[in-house]
Amino acid sequence: MSRRTSRLSTSATPALPDVSSHETPEDTMSLDVPEQLLTPENSRSETSSNNENASTDEKLAGRRRSTRVVRASLQATESLANTPAKSDEPKTASSQAYVDSLAKSKRSRSSLRHSIAVMESSLRNGTALPDVDTLANDQSMVPDTPISNSSQEPVSDELNPPLSQRTLRHRVEKALGKDEKQTMETEPKIASRGSMRRSTRLSLVEKASDILERTSSVLGKRQRGQADTKKEVSRRASLRPRTLAPAKEETPAPTAEAPQPKKRRVSESDVSKLQKKEPSPPQEEIKPVTPKYKPKRWLAHGLYTGQEPSDSPPKQRQSKNSAKTGTGPLNRRLLPMPMFAGSRLVKHGRDYRLPFDIFSPLPPGQPKPDEWRKTNKNVFVGDAASEWRANKNLELSTCMCDEDTGCDENCQNRYMFYECDSGNCRLGPECGNRNFGELKHRTKAGGKYNIGVEVIKTSDRGYGVRSNRSFEPNQIIVEYTGEIITQYECERRMRAVYKNNECYYLMYFDQNMIIDATRGSIARFVNHSCEPNCRMEKWTVAGKPRMALFAGDRGVMTGQELSYDYNFDPYSNKNVQECRCGADNCRGILGPRPKDKDQRPKIVDEKTKNSATPKNVKNAKTTGTKRKLSETTGASSATAKKRKLLQPKSIKSSFKKVIKKATTARAKATTKKSVTASKATKSNSSAKKKSVKLPTVKSASRVKATVKASQKKTEKAMPKSPAKSTSQLKRPSAATKKKILAAADGSTPRATKSKVRKDKTGIKRGPYKKTLLRRLALANQTSVGSATKANNTTVKSPAKAKSPAKAKGPGKTQSPAKAKGLTSSMKQAAKNVVRTVKGAKRSAQ
Ligand SMILES: C[S@@+](CC[C@H](N)C(=O)[O-])C[C@H]1O[C@@H](n2cnc3c(N)ncnc32)[C@H](O)[C@@H]1O
Incomplete structure (x- = not known):
């Protein structure tokens, strides 16, 4: 168109x-x-x-x-044209002119x-x-528009x-x-x-509506109202009789030349003004309609009692990223409803933690020990600082773990009890070997839940420590801090300051130094248990040793009292205390259990312990030597040393094997020595008497080592001078004695250790071996506990504990073959330890 x-x-x-x-x-x-x-x-x-x-x-x-x-x-x-003829006008003179005009x-x-x-x-x-x-x-x-029939007539x-x-x-x-x-x-x-x-009717309707619009916009309110009343009439204009003219007085009809756009512009502005003037609709109408849910009726009884009511609608679908964003079901703290996960829960169970506000172990205002001076950092006191620097031997380790595995149980640093940090580990948040870092964050955050422990008053063991949150297996709980003092300072305090104390807070630390937590952290209040739920470990953090209490393999639940095995060395008879841990396998005393029941120490009652009876005074005078423990327990020194090695359960079997080997070797040596002695008797009767007496007197380790050494000499020197060999067997030098004892006990002094390392054995100790050594040493680590001298609680290196073979040649450079034998036994023991630890972890999982 x-x-x-x-x-x-x-x-x-x-x-x-x-x-x-x-x-x-x-x-x-x-x-x-x-x-x-x-x-x-x-x-x-x-x-x-x-x-x-x-x-x-x-x-x-x-x-x-x-x-x-x-x-x-x-x-x-x-x-x-006809009008003039029909009109009644008078025919005047001008009619001709009019006719002319018509013409x-x-x-x-x-x-x-x-x-x-x-x-x-x-x-x-x-x-x-x-x-x-x-x-x-x-x-x-x-x-x-439809056209009438008349309008469709053919047009000529x-x-x-x-x-x-x-x-x-x-x-x-x-x-x-x-x-x-x-x-x-x-x-x-x-x-x-x-x-x-x-x-057309349509054009009329459109025109009428257009006119009305203009009228409503141009006219005033009153006239607009009038126009509205006539709107119906205007719209039906096409139906009106044709004789009726539209209301041209009121609404002048626009012509083709009329400036319609101008009028339209006016009308638009007026419309906008009118819209502005008109009251805006209430905002409530704009609000989106939210679906209303029925209020949830929560159970008053049953499994899910106590959940906080929520008006939010139930969410049955979770986004794929919900786990990442922390809003997914994996991170829910509340148990899912049974219709969603009921069967799975019944089959597999699920760990959960009671919120702290639901389970708060104790109300505030618990009795606090008055004498406790708190410090959360290790403080070197006296000569400890200077000596520590002099003896400082930093061992650095670089972690080899990658992001996929993280620093899990196979992390080398973890084996060596080294804390990972930015200096020795390239992993960041993926690293799982930053316990002390986690503890620092928790302590900094503060609050009962983050700190997680509090002091309680027990019925029969003085103060104790209780968890007010749950701890995962092997999770760090609290650091054991206090004053770092030398052994000399420790003995001085024991004699002068703590002589009347019932409780002592001393623990062997490192480099022959002791942590005195009399002024220390809350960890000092943790009591002993023969079946503990925690353990005390020493870690190297940024090159410095630190002690901390870790959760056991089964974790710690909220409200449990924390405990660890003191591996208590009472040092003297008067310090032997009755254990009140209440465990089924309680040893009865705060210390190692004697082998024979008859040999169990007579537990000194608290009342009689402090009473200065002549007997106790006499005993006190006789104390102060390393033999005190063996005298107290009634066992031989060899047995006592065995028990020291048997303390940690996890490596019990390993050490048993090692000690069994040592005993066997000793027995063989004794037999050989006896044979040698009998031979010597035949050759020299005077020498025979001497050689027979010797082995019965000495301790097993001494005999073993001496015989081994003397056997070779006797075999070689017998024809020449058998007496010389017997004298050597009889009287080893003091240094040799010390080395032999240390080798047999597994408590080789640091000097010996370094000497062995300096020996040209041709064997390099790699980090894995070192890890095992350290692990065994820490597993054997002993809490000083109360009234324990640091000298008696030296950490026995497992390497030395497995050194009966090494005792064959004390003080001498080992041959590579012998060294290999030692290495194989160490490897075997280490393997056993690793197996034991892995098995324990598996069972914990
Ligand atoms: C390091 S303190 C522990 C805190 C101590 N209960 C307190 O009140 O300060 C060690 C002392 O606690 C007591 N103790 C710890 N565990 C015990 C137990 N299982 N049975 C009896 N007494 C224990 C002993 O008197 C021990 O000398």
Whole structure:
């Protein structure tokens, strides 16, 4: 349609010059008032005049109307022509002039008709306007609105002139640029012709609505209200009788030349102003409608009692990243509902922690020990600082773990009880070997849950420590800190300061120094148990040793009292104390259990212990030597030393094997020695007596070592000087004695250790071996406990504990073969230890 319209307009454009040539008759006609009804402009319908850009369809739809208008106009013209004859006007002198004027007007009309005909013919011939019949038959030209039957009557060629006239008139107006004033003058005339038939109802409705809109925007409130009341009437204008003219006084009908865009702009601004002036709708209407859920009714009894009620809707679906973001089911603290995970829970169970606010072990205001001076750092006191620096032997270790495995149980640093940090481990948060770092964060965060322990008052063991949270297996709990003092200082305090104390807080630390936690951390209040739930370990953190209490392999539950095995060495008879741990396997005393029941020490009662009876005074005078423990327990020194090695359960079997080997070797040596001695008797009777007596007196280790050494010498020197060999067997030097004892006990002094390392054995001790040594040493580590001298609680290196073979040549450089034998036994023991530890971890998991 629009294409056709444009074609019409473009084709009409060249005809404009011709049209302008007929300007004169039109002007003449416009001046003639009675002839105004005959002009094509007056014959235009409102619809076509309102819309300058109206489609051709509308124009075609209004074709019949225009034709009728033209007919009516012609009839009116004829009536006008006849009017003078019918009128009652007096025939005056000017009647002739009037007749002349009519004749002139007739001529002008005929000239007008002639000019229109000429224009039409020129248009047809020059611009090839489409034939009206063709247009009428063209389906595409069918108007949108229904056309009455009368309007679909075939249009003859005689009816074409009105259409052409209108088109020409339209273009002539454009060309001449008629002003708006003239248009406005003609508009009331058009409006007055209420009898004109409208082309379509739709156009009328649209027009009426448009008028109403403009009216409502332009008029005031009151008039707008009036217009609203007439809205219905206006909308039904097409149904009104044609004789009724629209309310032109109130709403002047806009013409084709009327500045509609301007009015529209005004109306838009007014609409926006009106919208602003109108009260905004309440905000509540904008609120999104949230679905309401029924309030959850929580159980008052049963498994899930105590869960906090929540109004949030149940979430059955979790995002894939919920585990990463920490909102997933893996990180839920509450138990899932049984319908979601009931069967799985029943089958596999699930660990959970009671929130601290649900289970708070003790209310605040617990009795605190008055004498406790707290410190959470190790403080060197006296000569300890200078001696520590002098003896400082930093062992650095670099972790080889990667991100995939992290620093798990296979971490080399972990084996060696070295804490990983940024200096020796390239892992960050993935590292699982930073216990003291975790403890630091917890302590810094503060609060009962982070610190996790508190002092309690027990019924029969003084103060103790209780957990107010749960701890995972092997998780660090609290550090054992205090004053680092030398052995000399420790003995001085024992004699002078703590002589009347019932409790002592001394623990062997490192480099022959002691931690005195009389002024120390809360860990000093942790009591002993023969079946503990924690253990005390020494770790090297940033090159410095530190002691800390760790959870056992089964972890610690909230509210449990913390305990560890003191491996107590009472040092003297008067210090042997009854154990009240209550465990099934309680040893009865705070110390190692004697082998024979008869040999169990007579537990000194607290009342009698402090009473200064002559007997106790006598015993006290005789104490102070290393033999004190063996005298107390009634066992031989060899047995006592065995028990020292048997303390940690995890390496019990390993040490048993080692000691068994040592005993076997000793027995063999004794046999060989006896044989040798008998041989010597045959050769020399005086020497025979001496050689027979010797082995029965000495301790097993001494005999063993001595015999081994003397056997070779005897075999070689027997023919020459058997007495020499026996004397060597009888009287080993003091240094040899010390080395042999240390080798047999596994408590080789540091000097010996370094000497062995300096020996040219050809064996290099790698980190793994070192790890095992350290692990065994720590497993054997002994808490000084109360009234224990550091000298008696020296850490026995497992390497030395396994050194019966090494005792074969005390003080001498071992041959590579012997060293290999020692290494194999060490390896075997180490393997056993590793197996034991792994088994324990597996069982804990
Ligand atoms: C390091 S303190 C422990 C804290 C101590 N209970 C307190 O009140 O300060 C060690 C002392 O606690 C007592 N003790 C610890 N464990 C014990 C136990 N299982 N049976 C009896 N007394 C124990 C002993 O008197 C021991 O000398």
